[in-house]
Amino acid sequence: MKGAWTWLKDHAVVLYAAFAIAYMLIPIAVIAVFSFNDPEGKFNFTWSGFTFEHWTNAFGIEELNDALSTSLQLAAIATVGATVLGTLIALALVRYEFFGRRAANLLIVVPMATPEVVIGASLLSMFVYAGVVTGFATLIVAHVMFCIGFVVVVVRSRLIGFDRSIEEAAADLGASPLTTFRTVTLPLLAPGLIAAALLAFVLSLDDFVISAFNSGQTVTFPIFIFGASQRGIPVEVNVLATILFLLSIAGMVLVVWQQRRAERMAAMRPTSS
């Protein structure tokens, strides 16, 4: 009895964590299970039978396909924009001393600490004021804006651990700054860039609130879901959500594997110290 009690005391935190992880995974399981549901009415809330129908029809709803493809295009463009702009900022913050650092930091942190509803509403205020018609272009503008800060944070943490002696070696060997950047800095920075880009992509794909304010007539995947939630969300949404979930897991595993490989390669180099 005493042994059991000690074991429980020792493992309490582990058991608690196991429950917490189970709790976090429950909704995902529900989404996946209900992608096989055969609902009687329009609403996919109660289980009424098993079917593969919606998996075979995953891309059978035109509106949904359009929304998803809009979201994917938007996320791709916003990711490229935010990754480029954010990486440049991170390079400046980590590698240079300059006047105005605090102000720059503030401009990066504050948007991340502002409720999305305020960001969306203020951006719409400006567009209305300036007479800009909202649509796909304003969505790109908004998505690049809210992704930049997250890119800065990720790339910056990668840059801080960066061994600059390799760049100096390249320069000593006669490489121009551009060649050094292209052949040394960029490849070593790649894992951080990929992680930042993936984060930006996911944030963009997932965004509803800011998009709702600035989308005009454009329908993204989350906006489609919100609209459909009033009249019954098609089961195909669950199917696509499950597919997206599996793809993002695969993407994350790939990034972790890539980073491990980069670390192994870095470990093979003789250290300078």
Add this chain to the structure above:
Amino acid sequence: MERRSTPYALLGPGLFWLAVFFAIPLFFMAIVSLESGSLDEGFALTWEFQNYSDALSNFDAQFIRSFVYAGIATVLCFLIAYPLAYAIAFRGGKYKNALLLAVIAPFFTTYLIRTIAWQTILGDGSPAVDVLQFIGVIADDGRVLDTAGSVIAGLTYNFLPFMILPIYASLESIDKRLIEASKDLYANSRTSFLKITLPLSAPGVIAGTLLTFIPAVGDYINAEFLGGPGQAMIGNVIQSQYLVIKDYPVAAALSFVLMAVILVMVLLYIKFAGSESLMGDEEGTKP
């Protein structure tokens, strides 16, 4: 390459984007919040400071509710996240990365779909509600959906990773030798946790608290899907004033008050801990 203008050239495009599409819109919102008029007749700047007092007096209940819900959700997030992050950081062993993936993975599903999944789980007549009715947590004909509880549960769930990740990062960066040293000096596990681990993880807790509380205060998705009219938060009001009722001045005034309250909190935080630490700089200052 090392010219003095270089950092500005690197910062320029990104900061320009943030200034034009984040800072300047706030300025426009400030102007709109002082306008009067209607959508049909058009709005004009009349320095209508009354918009602010109207906004506050008409929607004080939603304001207070937002801060209460977000506060409770933040505390719940902390209670779930700290032991979880602790277990992964100190007991995860070789499964650390896999566990971290399991924790983050759910949040790669669209936010709306996750919330709608909770609507399914907590819906009337669902197995979870049956169990709660059976064990007497709620009345036999009691509901979970459309209560404060379900909205707070949704907020807690949706913002959990913002609490877990910073706490994990700060726990992970603690030098384990400090804990060993405290044990060598005859501290029991309780004392060494309270004197070493907890204080050293404080930056993560502070960052996590802000990163959870701020989006939770402004959220309207959880109240929309999991709550009824009696659970409307300030985000719901701003959203409907802006997109449905189209009373832009009141919506802008509300946004501004919300923003101001939160900004004050962030500035206090920056004063307290430094803006660099919010951006994960403490990792970098470690050898």
